[in-house]
Amino acid sequence: MEKVALTVNGFTQLVLVESHETILDTIRNRLNLTGTKKCCDEGTCGSCTIMMDGKPVLGCLTPTLRCVGKKILTIEGISAGENLHSVQKHLVKSLGLQCGFCTPGVVMTAVPFLEENPKPSRDEIKENLSGNLCRCTGYKKIIDAVENAAEEMQS
Amino acid sequence: MEYYHSPDTIQDAFSIAEKCDGNFIYFAGGTDVQIYRKQNLDKNDHIIDLSSIHDLNSISLKDGNLTLGAMTSLGDIITSNKIQNKYPLLVEAAKSVATPVIRKTATIGGNILVRNRCTFYNQSQEWRNGVGSCLRDVGDICQVTGGKNDCYSRNVSDTAAALIALNAEITLLNSAGVSQQPLKDIFLPCGIKFHDLGNDNILTQISVSMKPKRWWYKKLRLRKTLDFTSLTVAATIDINNIARICLNGVSMTPILIEEPLETLTLENLIKQARKNCKTVDNDLMPLKYRREMINVFLEEWWEYEHRK
Numbered sequence: 358m359e360k361v362a363l364t365v366n367g368f369t370q371l372v373l374v375e376s377h378e379t380i381l382d383t384i385r386n387r388l389n390l391t392g393t394k395k396c397c398d399e400g401t402c403g404s405c406t407i408m409m410d411g412k413p414v415l416g417c418l419t420p421t422l423r424c425v426g427k428k429i430l431t432i433e434g435i436s437a438g439e440n441l442h443s444v445q446k447h448l449v450k451s452l453g454l455q456c457g458f459c460t461p462g463v464v465m466t467a468v469p470f471l472e473e474n475p476k477p478s479r480d481e482i483k484e485n486l487s488g489n490l491c492r493c494t495g496y497k498k499i500i501d502a503v504e505n506a507a508e509e510m511q512s
Numbered sequence: 513m514e515y516y517h518s519p520d521t522i523q524d525a526f527s528i529a530e531k532c533d534g535n536f537i538y539f540a541g542g543t544d545v546q547i548y549r550k551q552n553l554d555k556n557d558h559i560i561d562l563s564s565i566h567d568l569n570s571i572s573l574k575d576g577n578l579t580l581g582a583m584t585s586l587g588d589i590i591t592s593n594k595i596q597n598k599y600p601l602l603v604e605a606a607k608s609v610a611t612p613v614i615r616k617t618a619t620i621g622g623n624i625l626v627r628n629r630c631t632f633y634n635q636s637q638e639w640r641n642g643v644g645s646c647l648r649d650v651g652d653i654c655q656v657t658g659g660k661n662d663c664y665s666r667n668v669s670d671t672a673a674a675l676i677a678l679n680a681e682i683t684l685l686n687s688a689g690v691s692q693q694p695l696k697d698i699f700l701p702c703g704i705k706f707h708d709l710g711n712d713n714i715l716t717q718i719s720v721s722m723k724p725k726r727w728w729y730k731k732l733r734l735r736k737t738l739d740f741t742s743l744t745v746a747a748t749i750d751i752n753n754i755a756r757i758c759l760n761g762v763s764m765t766p767i768l769i770e771e772p773l774e775t776l777t778l779e780n781l782i783k784q785a786r787k788n789c790k791t792v793d794n795d796l797m798p799l800k801y802r803r804e805m806i807n808v809f810l811e812e813w814w815e816y817e818h819r820k
Contacts, residue, residue, distance in 0.1 A: 487737035488611025
C-alpha cells in the first residue's frame with residue numbers, strides 16, 4: 358500500500374492505495390464517491406468517465422498513482438451545490454436518462470467536450486458520446502440534451 | 513506484489529527496468545495493457561508508466577517531414593492542423609481507433625505496438641477457464657486451429673497500417689544508444705512474439721518523410737466506434753507512382769504489398785493479399801466474410817484509384 362495525496366473535486370486528501378488500483382476503485386471504495394459508476398470495468402461503456410486536469414479519462418483504465426498531482430473532477434464536483442450544470446439540467450429536461458447508470462459518464466464526457474467545442478454539430482456530439490453505452494434511452498434524448506445544453510452554454 | 517513506477521526521463525525508465533529484471537511492463541497510455549492486467553493476461557509485477565516523460569510528446573513538421581513523439585496521444589494527432597494538412601491518412605487512421613475519450617489517453621506508440629488479439633485469448637480468466645487456455649496463455653494447443661506450434665492472433669493496429677503505407681521509420685532507444693528502422697521491419701509473423709523490440713528498447717519517435725499523391729483508408733468492424741479492426745486497408749501512391757497497400761487485422765503482422773501502379777493488376781493484388789494473409793477464425797466476424805471483405809476492400813481501393 359502507498360500513501361498518496363489525491364486532489365478530488367478541489368479537496369486534497371491522503372489516501373492509502375494499492376499499486377495496481379485504478380482511480381475508479383479509489384474514488385468509489387476509499388473516498389466513497391459512488392456517483393462514478395463501475396460497469397464493464399474494461400473501457401467499453403464509458404460509465405466511469407471522470408476528468409483529470411480538465412481532460413476526460415476512463416476511471417477503470419487509469420492507475421490511481423498516475424493521478425497524483427493532478428486535479429480530479431468527478432460527477433459529484435460538476436454542479437455548484439444544488440445548481441446543476443447545463444448538461445445535467447438538460448438531461449433531466451429532455452428525459453435523457455431512465456435508470457441513470459450511464460448518466461454520470463455521459464455528463465463527464467459531454468462537459469469537457471462542450472468546453473472544447475462550444476458549437477458542435479449533432480454528428481460531432483454523436484461521435485463524441487460514441488463510447489458511452491446507454492441501454493435505456495436509445496441515445497436520441499441524450500444527444501438532444503447535449504445539443505440543448507450547448508445552445509444554453511453559448512447564450 | 514505489484515509496484516508502480518513513474519520515471520521522469522528515459523534514462524530513469526531504463527534503470528528501473530534493469531532492476532526489475534524483465535518482470536515489468538511499460539505503460540504508454542495504458543488503455544489496452546490495463547485490460548490485459550485485469551484479465552490476468554499480464555502478470556508482471558512492475559508497471560513502468562512512461563506518461564511522465566514529457567519529451568516523448570511532440571509533433572513536428574520540418575521541410576515536409578513529420579516527426580511524432582511516441583507518447584503523442586491519438587487525440588492530439590487528430591486535432592493537429594499540421595498532420596491534417598499533410599498526412600490526412602494518419603488522421604483518418606487515428607480517428608478510427610477506440611473512442612474519442614480513449615484517444616485522449618491512448619498514444620501513437622502504444623497503438624503501433626498494440627498486442628495481437630484473438631477471440632480465444634482476449635477474454636476473462638473465467639471465460640478462458642471454461643473454454644480452455646490456448647498456446648499464448650498457459651495451454652498447449654491453439655483453440656482456433658488445434659495446432660501445437662503456431663499462434664495466429666491478429667495484429668490490430670490501425671495506425672501501424674497507415675504508417676507502413678506511408679513508409680514510416682521508427683526510432684528506438686536502448687541503453688546502448690539510438691537506432692532507426694522502417695516500421696514494417698519490427699513485426700514478426702508470430703501471434704505470441706509479434707515484434708522484435710524486446711524489453712530493452714523504448715520506441716521514442718515515428719518519422720514520415722513520404723509525401724503521398726493519393727491515399728485511401730477503410731476499416732471493417734462491428735460497431736462504428738470502439739471495436740478493434742476486423743480488416744484495415746491503408747493505401748498510398750507516392751510521387752513515383754508506387755502503390756503501397758497495407759492490410760491489417762487479418763494476419764499476425766501487417767501485410768504490405770508494394771508495386772508500381774502501372775504493373776499492378778487487381779487480380780494480382782487480391783491474389784497476393786489472400787496468399788500473404790494467414791487469416792483464421794479468430795474474430796467475431798465469420799472467417800468467410802472477412803476473407804471476402806479483403807477482396808471487397810481491395811476492389812473499392814482499385815475503383816477509387818482508377819476512377820475517371
